[in-house]
Amino acid sequence: MKETELKALICDIGKRIYTNGFVAANDGNITVKLNDREYLTTPTGISKGYLTPEMIVKVNDKGETLEGEYRPSSEVKVHLRVYSEREDVGAVVHAHPPYATTFAVAHIPLDEYILPESVYALGAVPIVPYAQPSTQELADGLIPYLQDYDAFILENHGTVTVGADLIKAYYKTETLEYNAKITYLTKVLGKWNELPQDEIEKLVASYRASNPGGKHPGYVKFG
Numbered sequence: 001m002k003e004t005e006l007k008a009l010i011c012d013i014g015k016r017i018y019t020n021g022f023v024a025a026n027d028g029n030i031t032v033k034l035n036d037r038e039y040l041t042t043p044t045g046i047s048k049g050y051l052t053p054e055m056i057v058k059v060n061d062k063g064e065t066l067e068g069e070y071r072p073s074s075e076v077k078v079h080l081r082v083y084s085e086r087e088d089v090g091a092v093v094h095a096h097p098p099y100a101t102t103f104a105v106a107h108i109p110l111d112e113y114i115l116p117e118s119v120y121a122l123g124a125v126p127i128v129p130y131a132q133p134s135t136q137e138l139a140d141g142l143i144p145y146l147q148d149y150d151a152f153i154l155e156n157h158g159t160v161t162v163g164a165d166l167i168k169a170y171y172k173t174e175t176l177e178y179n180a181k182i183t184y185l186t187k188v189l190g191k192w193n194e195l196p197q198d199e200i201e202k203l204v205a206s207y208r209a210s211n212p213g214g215k216h217p218g219y220v221k222f223g
Helices: 002-020 076-087 099-107 116-121 138-139 166-189 198-209
Strands: 029-033 038-041 056-059 065-068 091-095 151-154 158-163
Touching: 002 029, 002 038, 002 091, 002 158, 002 166, 029 076, 038 076, 076 138, 076 158, 091 166, 099 151, 099 158, 099 166, 116 166, 116 198, 151 166, 158 166
Parallel strands: none
Antiparallel strands: 029 038, 029 091, 038 056, 056 065, 091 158, 151 158
């Protein structure tokens, strides 16, 4: 995809996360990898629902601006750490979807497999210990989880999802939030039923067969 097309796609995904209520005001950020030295990022201080292609900033692997009139997202160092640890990742989405963020505030991982779609697409989703947003500490906190997962819940903060391209990374945010919502509502009902482990293993095997080399944690319980 051409750079101009990627900038337009970032704006489109930004509008989607804003209109879906996954971010408020100027929250959230999106990056796309162009090559090992260059990345596109959303600017700081701009609502994701009102982005235009000329607002998108190009940075290098140190987070320094190469092109663009706006300042890059203050969270870009977190994204760059992901890219440095995962060569297979082509895009990163950070958002604050309400149900998943509720689990973030409660410090509860999403490791109950109740929906086959979330088992297939995500697997378990770990909780990353709290660190102040926009810091290197937050970026470093992802390291223990990066090799095994594609979706992360940040304590008292929000979510990070990664993918081979921006569409895949964004879809993981949608799947994560939907699974968090259904999980939350089953807790309200006071009753839920996990899929049998043999069914979980079949779904994980199906994912791995369709995505050679793709990350999937399999059947995982935290704590």
